[in-house]
Amino acid sequence: xxxxxxxxxxxxxxxxxxxxxxxxxxxxxxxxxxxxxxxxxxxxxxxxxxxxxxxxxxxxxxxxxxxxxxxxxxxxxxxxxxxxxxxxxxxxxxxxxxxxxxxxxxxxxxxxxxxxxxxxxxxxxxxxxxxxxxxxxxxxxxxxxxxxxxxxxxxxxxxxxxxxxxxxxxxxxxxxxxxxxxxxxxxxxxxxxxxxxxxxxxxxxxxxxxxxxxxxxxxxxxxxxxxxxxxxxxxxxxxxxxxxxxxxxxxx
Numbered sequence: 532x533x534x535x536x537x538x539x540x541x542x543x544x545x546x547x548x549x550x551x552x553x554x555x556x557x558x559x560x561x562x563x564x565x566x567x568x569x570x571x572x573x574x575x576x577x578x579x580x581x582x583x584x585x586x587x588x589x590x591x592x593x594x595x596x597x598x599x600x601x602x603x604x605x606x607x608x609x610x611x612x613x614x615x616x617x618x619x620x621x622x623x624x625x626x627x628x629x630x631x632x633x634x635x636x637x638x639x640x641x642x643x644x645x646x647x648x649x650x651x652x653x654x655x656x657x658x659x660x661x662x663x664x665x666x667x668x669x670x671x672x673x674x675x676x677x678x679x680x681x682x683x684x685x686x687x688x689x690x691x692x693x694x695x696x697x698x699x700x701x702x703x704x705x706x707x708x709x710x711x712x713x714x715x716x717x718x719x720x721x722x723x724x725x726x727x728x729x730x731x732x733x734x735x736x737x738x739x740x741x742x743x744x745x746x747x748x749x750x751x752x753x754x755x756x757x758x759x760x761x762x763x764x765x766x767x768x769x770x771x772x773x774x775x776x777x778x779x780x781x782x783x
Contacts, residue, residue, distance in 0.1 A: 642687065646744025651692045651717070651781045654727060654763050655750075659686050663760060666773040676771040677726070677764035684731050684759045686750040691725050691778070692717055695740040698726075699733050706762060707754025708733055710747050717781075721767040725774075728762035729754050 646652045660680040668675035690712055698711035706728030714723045731751025735741060752759040765774040 642746040644742060644744035644746070645689055646742075648693055648742045649716070650743040651778075651783060652689065652744055653778055653782060654688055654691050654725070654761060655680050655682065655686065656689070660750075660761070662775070665775060666771075677728070677762045678774045680750075680761040680763060681758065682750045682760060684749065684751055686761075688727055688730065688747045688750060688761055690741045690743060690745045690747055692743045693741070694725070696735045696737050697724065699735055699737050699739075701733075701753070703728070703754070705755035707756070708748070708751060709754075710735060712741065712747075722769075724766045724769075726762075726764040726766065728764070729756045729760055731759075 645656055660682040663679040663681040664675050665678050666675060692712075692714050693716055694712040694714040696710060697713045698709060701708045703709035706726070708730040709726065709728045710730065710733055711724055711726045714725065717723045727747060729751055730748045731753060732749040734746055734748045741747070750759055750761050754762075756762070763774050764771050765777045766772070
């Protein structure tokens, strides 16, 4: 009787072991095969947990938090105050520049004429200039087409006769800041004009009519020039003639 009982006990133990091994395989939905190692309940749980973490990481959307900067109310107020201060300073600078420009224009507009209407004069007051390069002086690849009146920057320039402004612009070719005046009363058989180049300031605009001796602007060194001077031309039918000879024949 002892042997059969022992046999039964052994068989029961073997059955229990078989059930313990088979249950994890049944729980995963896949049968255990001869070539696959059995997994315990703990190993299976760990495997499932790892799979869940990896899936979560794979599906996680990238964070856009780094694209934004958290700003406190204090920081916002500080930035706003700084922006307002900069705007105020810019407004003050613009107002100062406008006032300065208006004062300069007022001073220039109040400059008296140095001639009488209908008179013909030199473009600068006597004693304020020195005659330098004249008409026909050699230039690289060309001739000098006017008469230069050398003078410090800011020396006043005047209209040689009554007329109307046909050109008043900066960067007029090599002449820099330039004014040109047509003189219908002096034209005769050909249209006569006078040109004033290398100016630093222009006080007249296109279409404005001026009288002899009226202030036009200041001597400068704009354009193609090595020093400060007025480049003066006289043109008949848009062709340059010797301006100094014309002045000497017509000034009265």
